[in-house]
Amino acid sequence: MAGTLFQLEINPKLPPRLARLEELANNLWYSWDRPTRTLFARLGSKLWGAVGHSPKAFLKRVDQRRLEEAAEDPVFLGALAHVLSAYDTYHDNLRREQGHQLPDGALIAYFCAEFGFHESLPIYSGGLGILAGDHCKTASDMNLPFVGVGLLYRQGYFLQSIDGEGRQHALYNDADFDDLPVTPVAGPGGGDLKVAVRLPGRDVWAKVWKVRVGHVSLYLLDTDLEENSPHDRDITHQLYGGDRTTRIEQEIVLGMGGVRALAALGLKPTVWHINEGHAAFLVLERMRDLIRTGLDFDAALEAVASNTVFTTHTPVPAGHDHFADEMIRRYFEECCHDMGCEVGSLLALGRIDDTPEFNMTGLAIRGSRFQNGVSRIHGDVSAEICRKLWPQIEVDENPMDYVTNGVHVPTFLSDHWHDTFDRVLSPAWRQRLTDAQTWAQVHAIPDHTFWSIRQSIKAEMLYLVRHRITEQYTRNQCSQAHIDRLLQLADAENPNVLTIGFARRFATYKRATLLFRDLELLRRLICNPERPVLFIFAGKAHPADQPGQALIRRVHEVAQMPEFEGHILLVEGYDLRLARRLVSGVDVWLNNPVYPLEASGTSGMKAAMNGVINLSVLDGWWGEGFHQDENGANGWAIKPASRTLDEERRDQEEGRSLYETLQDKVIPLYYARGPMGYSPGWVAMAKRSIATITPRFNSQRMVGEYLHKFYAPADQQWRRKSADDYAAARTLAAWKQKVRLAWPKVRLRRLDTPVKRIPYGASLHFELAVHLDGLAPQDVAVELLLSRPGTDSRTRPPRKLLLEYRGPGEHGDSIFALDFTPDVCGKLDYRLRVYPHHELLTHPFEMGMMLWL
Missing domain, CATH: 3.40.50.2000 (Glycogen Phosphorylase B;)
Structure with missing residues (x-):
């Protein structure tokens, strides 16, 4: 047909009685509340399917007459009232997680490259995103002070078709942000809030969007702006798309841009959670901010790491993001200038082995004091993969912990179970x-x-x-x-x-x-x-x-x-x-x-x-x-x-x-x-x-475990390390530097004569001379480990006994001794070791240094 084809979209107007449907459509609470989704589907099931179950897109296209009919339909209005009652009750609920409560002013910032809440917000590809979505939903359920930070992609993961030969075909569709449950954040001048991220030779601007997830907020960054070049507009175009250049630029926007976005919003997290290594550049941005206030490189790293949590989901070394040293030099030359450090110092933060690659997991671990895998087995695997970051620590004792994943029960439990559980388990099961x-x-x-x-x-x-x-x-x-x-x-x-x-x-x-x-x-x-x-x-x-x-x-x-x-x-x-x-x-x-x-x-x-x-x-x-x-x-x-x-x-x-x-x-x-x-x-x-x-495997247990094991301690460490102009961070950084210089010359030797047999009730005397090369006796812990022969130290950890400092010895050595009476019979194994010790350490072995006799 001749002529130019023009398009016009006429959006319906919600009747006053249905006005709050718009509020429901803009809060991802609907992603785990099926009655809310059912409410929209009742207005037009075919349209509901056609818009991919997106309430916001649905309300832009539903027929006006259908809305007016619904506004006069007592059955629909009753269902709406029921949904709104549940919605209001949920959002008025100020219950906080009991036990290890966070103090006033605490805020957890959770960074991830993808978030999977519902098919109506396609910014996820798989398990990592679904887990991140469940984490946010559960933080809302627990009413934690919590914000998420991610990227808003025009193209999320691809749509899949399979042809008659079994070949997969990938189809990417550009999302219309007007159809997504996202809202631009207003800046101080009234326009959209935007933050600048420095890339080689230019600033890239990122617009900040907000997603409501029950009680919590998720902030997403988008570089598809007129202010940016065509290349830079494409940085956030496709989830995990493009080449290595696109990948590093996405991760810089996520990590460094995310920090700037929270600052522009006036938010001051006391806990920073890096969910997988993609967001680890936030460590550098936070360090740069602190160095500008007067901290040196090492003290800034201590301060930043004190309240950073890092979760790895990758069970193989090759799965961890890494970039060539030359690429890091090019992208972070100006950052190093701002931080007053040589590029080599920054590269060292990402070094795991001798290959010329900057590893994001290395950066995330060195920039955090709380690290975990996502199951017991994976925690062990991760400890093995990352063992070089704590070279003198045995794998089963290094700081890598684990929190086994869980799933959000309201999202994935079928509706058919709810009434039965209410009747048999009581309504309090939720x-x-x-x-x-x-x-x-x-x-x-x-x-x-x-x-x-x-x-x-x-x-x-x-x-x-x-x-x-x-x-x-x-x-x-x-x-x-x-x-x-x-x-x-x-x-x-x-x-x-x-x-x-x-x-x-x-x-x-x-x-x-x-x-x-x-x-x-x-x-x-x-x-x-x-x-x-x-x-x-x-x-x-x-x-x-x-x-x-x-x-x-x-x-x-x-x-x-x-x-x-x-x-x-x-x-x-x-x-x-x-x-x-x-x-x-x-x-x-x-x-x-x-x-x-x-x-x-x-x-x-x-x-x-x-x-x-x-x-x-x-x-x-x-x-x-x-x-x-x-x-x-x-x-x-x-x-x-x-x-x-x-x-x-x-x-x-x-x-x-x-x-x-x-x-x-x-x-x-x-x-x-x-x-x-x-x-x-x-x-x-x-x-x-x-x-x-x-x-055992629901996300309330999971987030509760993060809260008790990591979030509350990280918040406490931040308050301690940042007090009095970061005095504790400065002290710890200086102490670590002293230890690093002295440790290569630290030696220990045994002064007592080992005995093979003693009668029950007899006492043992252990005495060691430790050459500290200028370190003070209180800078180290000298320890005896006692165990049964052949036992697995992971399932039955050895008993640990500290030797006391008894004074100076010959040749400038320090004498440590222990008098001990065993309270068991049979064969015992014991070992002796020394490692750096300071009350400000988050994990006793975080320096990765240990010597065995």
């Missing part, structure tokens, strides 16, 4: 998420009621899967007859087929295709017409990850084999909506990563709280979550094969274990149905899954 006794009452739910709820949730999941598969295969030119064959077992009207879900990022270490090592055995297991099994696969591979995409093609290939037709479904377009349905609706959640490469994983936690049973390798969180006692197990565990085996043997052994578990345990238990049409043993295990996993 305030007792970490109380094991409360959750033990799940066993009181009648089996038939429990099974009925599970079937209802499963049916909803199957409806969505059928819809997605139908759209996918219709687009790929498949006939309706073919689609019907594919969906023969995914029957939402009769959901009685054992259904196993595998949905996550398609990375090689997650081994999506381990199930396909022996196709003949798999066929016999799952294609029995008396006991059929349906596998549902979903997930994305990074567009640059060709091996990951090859896994998708392999799943598609097997799914198309005639013998597996209908037994294996590969669903495209994995997103939060599909994830919520799958983790709550399948019968079994499968996870078989290569040990120990699953840092934590959270999808299995979401599944368990919905009565889905986990079948997983004992890695990540499942190493802590799997439970078995006299009453039975809460799932199935695949024990990792020996790490000494090659890749082929390892996969062979663990694949065999997977087949045997399916054959001997999972399938027989599911189909051991009684007269009521369900398996009592299955229901019992599903109840144990809820009762044992929910109270």
Whole structure:
């Protein structure tokens, strides 16, 4: 058609009775309150789906007449009143987390490169973002003084389609910020608040946006501004997009720009949390600010590190961000000038080994005093990966701690459970998420009621899967007859087929295709017409990850084999909506990563709280979550094969274990149905899954642990180190410099004669001479470690006894001694050591220095 095509959008006007719908649409509280989302869907379900379940976009497009009808509809108005009552009650709730309360004026700033709250705010790619979103939601639930800081991307993670050959296609859409639940922050002059970030030869401007997440605020930075060059406008264009230049510029904007944004907002955090290394440049920006006030480089580092928390989620060294030294020199030359330091001093903050690379994890650890992995296993792995940062400290004693991840129960618990939990557990269960006794009452739910709820949730999941598969295969030119064959077992009207879900990022270490090592055995297991099994696969591979995409093609290939037709479904377009349905609706959640490469994983936690049973390798969180006692197990565990085996043997052994578990345990238990049409043993295990996993692996426990272990101590350390013009930070920095100079010449030797045997009740005398090379005796701790032979120091830490300073000895040595009477019999091992000691240290071994006799 001739002529220029112009576009016009006419936005409806909310009737006065519905005015607060706009408030609901601009607070991500709706992302974990289903009645709020249902309220919008009732105004137009097709439009609700078309706008990707975005309340803000929905209100811009809904028909005016529909709004006017709703304003006169007593049923809708009643539902709105109910939602607003819950909303107001939530936001009026001033309950603070009990126990380790933060003092007045405390503020936690949580930095992350992605946040996953809901599909209506697509600035996330996967587990890291979902975890960050759950962290913010839980901080709101606990009413903590908390702000988040991230980037506002035009293009979040890609939309996925899978063609008829199993090839993944990535589609990126530019988001219209007017459709997102974000609001520009007003600057002091009335315009939009913007902050400048210095990059080589120019300033880049970033606009600050605000997202309301219940009680807390998330601030997002956006460089797509007219003031910037086309290149700089693209810095925040795509999540994890571009080359290394884009990556470092994104991380500078996030870390350094984020600090400036909070300052421009008048916010003064007392705790800074770096969630993964992408935001670690905030350390340099904070140091620069302090150096400008008169602190030297070392004192500024001490002050900044004292209240910085760093969480690593990466289980392999190659996964930690790193940049060439030359790139760091180019981007931080002016920063070094401002800090009055040589570039070499800055480069040293990011050095982990001898390679000419600046490691963001190295910067984050040196710039923090609280570090953690995200599960017990991952904490050990991270301690090993980062051991060079504390070179003289044994791995099991270095400062790397762990806080196992958890999930936000209100977001991922199916609505179908709420009324039942209110009736059986009492309505107070929402305030007792970490109380094991409360959750033990799940066993009181009648089996038939429990099974009925599970079937209802499963049916909803199957409806969505059928819809997605139908759209996918219709687009790929498949006939309706073919689609019907594919969906023969995914029957939402009769959901009685054992259904196993595998949905996550398609990375090689997650081994999506381990199930396909022996196709003949798999066929016999799952294609029995008396006991059929349906596998549902979903997930994305990074567009640059060709091996990951090859896994998708392999799943598609097997799914198309005639013998597996209908037994294996590969669903495209994995997103939060599909994830919520799958983790709550399948019968079994499968996870078989290569040990120990699953840092934590959270999808299995979401599944368990919905009565889905986990079948997983004992890695990540499942190493802590799997439970078995006299009453039975809460799932199935695949024990990792020996790490000494090659890749082929390892996969062979663990694949065999997977087949045997399916054959001997999972399938027989599911189909051991009684007269009521369900398996009592299955229901019992599903109840144990809820009762044992929910109270331990929810995000309230997780954030509470961060609060007690890190946030409260970090706030206290900041107040101590920053008092009196940072006197403590200056003192500690000077002391550390003195220790570093002297430590290479520190020596210790034993003066007493070791004895091999003593009678019970006899006393032992230990005496050491320590050459301190100018250090004072109070600058060190001399320690005896006592343990039983052969014990694991991680599970049974040794007893520690300090030797006392007894005065000067010969040759300028200092004498330390201990008189000790053992109170046990049998063989004992003991060792003696010395390490730097100062009351201002956050962790006793943070300097990484220790000498053993």
